[in-house]
Amino acid sequence: MAVEPKNQKYPGEKFIQNFGTGELIMTKAEDLFNWAKGSSIWPLTFGLSCCAIEMMATGASKFDIDRLGSGVFRASPRQCDVMIVAGTICVKMGECMKKLYAQMPEPKYVIAMGNCAIGGGIFYHDTYSVVQGTEQLGIPVDVHVVGCPPRPEGLMHGILQLKKKIQERGQQKVDLPEKFVMPENALGLMQEQLKIAEQSIKNGTPRPTIEQDQPGHCQNIQPKKPDGSDPDNPNI
Amino acid sequence: MDQTQITQTFNQQLPGAVVEEQSKFLVIKKESLLAAAKILKDSELAFQHLHSVTAVDRKDKIEVVYHIYTYKYRFMLTLKVYLPMTDLTIESLAHLWQSANWLERETYDLFGVKFLNHPDLRRILNPDVWTDYPLRKDFNRPDFYRLPQTEGLKAA
Numbered sequence: 001m002a003v004e005p006k007n008q009k010y011p012g013e014k015f016i017q018n019f020g021t022g023e024l025i026m027t028k029a030e031d032l033f034n035w036a037k038g039s040s041i042w043p044l045t046f047g048l049s050c051c052a053i054e055m056m057a058t059g060a061s062k063f064d065i066d067r068l069g070s071g072v073f074r075a076s077p078r079q080c081d082v083m084i085v086a087g088t089i090c091v092k093m094g095e096c097m098k099k100l101y102a103q104m105p106e107p108k109y110v111i112a113m114g115n116c117a118i119g120g121g122i123f124y125h126d127t128y129s130v131v132q133g134t135e136q137l138g139i140p141v142d143v144h145v146v147g148c149p150p151r152p153e154g155l156m157h158g159i160l161q162l163k164k165k166i167q168e169r170g171q172q173k174v175d176l177p178e179k180f181v182m183p184e185n186a187l188g189l190m191q192e193q194l195k196i197a198e199q200s201i202k203n204g205t206p207r208p209t210i211e212q213d214q215p216g217h218c219q220n221i222q223p224k225k226p227d228g229s230d231p232d233n234p235n236i
Numbered sequence: 237m238d239q240t241q242i243t244q245t246f247n248q249q250l251p252g253a254v255v256e257e258q259s260k261f262l263v264i265k266k267e268s269l270l271a272a273a274k275i276l277k278d279s280e281l282a283f284q285h286l287h288s289v290t291a292v293d294r295k296d297k298i299e300v301v302y303h304i305y306t307y308k309y310r311f312m313l314t315l316k317v318y319l320p321m322t323d324l325t326i327e328s329l330a331h332l333w334q335s336a337n338w339l340e341r342e343t344y345d346l347f348g349v350k351f352l353n354h355p356d357l358r359r360i361l362n363p364d365v366w367t368d369y370p371l372r373k374d375f376n377r378p379d380f381y382r383l384p385q386t387e388g389l390k391a392a
Contacts, residue, residue: 091362091363
């Protein structure tokens, strides 16, 4: 007969309280939900360069990210919880990243994987097209995973750290820039866009450009200044 | 097969097209590039494959470099065209070799060489709003990138 060790750590241990006659779970509902949330962090299918290969290896059978509840790589930002920024961020990709991040439902988390995503990495000096880290785009990062690229163990450690963060601290209030906050009428906006697209297909008129396609304050691509400079990246 | 055979072909069919002949490459006159490419592709030399289109900035001129390959003779030819900095236009080869389409777009994106009669000459890698060309020697964007020297670092 197996004897359970006395000092065994197991998830949810802190909720269980011992009484003379037995054990009882006493907690707040919020804490319980936070505890559950940490075990199912779905990442976005989003790889930028060589770190993505390590991310794929982490998802494959040898390392198996599924053990952490993060194996479900979603193909849509609207269904995922964490964006793993795996690789070098080019200026052109930065705009797409902002859009993807704005489309993720809250609560949303970001893991910056690898040195390029943290702060430019080997593209720190003498480059003309590489964004110097995820935070330069205005996207807040929860966990940084160092390495060039990090080993799958490193990424898994990062996911575990994120899990710990969610379980212990709950949903933190992050001061997101307005362009990254999902508007209340998000569904209405999507239907509006669909209607516009349908009409333009029916009439044979050209689709509205990206700038026109973002009504309301979901507008994360600001209109270009007349001199051609980009207001989001004043350096370019 | 070697390069002299191709030079002879040019001298017979397109006299005056070869400006300069080096051991590794041929320099073609800009005006006769299209005719020369047609000869190379359609004659019995059968250069069917365009490997790469790129350019070199020599400050006073820009060299456009083509690598083309013939499966028949297993020979790769390097063609060059010199463009003066005042007139960076050249005829596109995209309707002869399909692979030239994106390669020429890339050359346009990085060097600013304008390919005439190209089906879709847009920037391919860099943002569309950029107006300068990153691989030119005079390209400078000091507010965007930092050099190691400015931080007191030296190459080993």
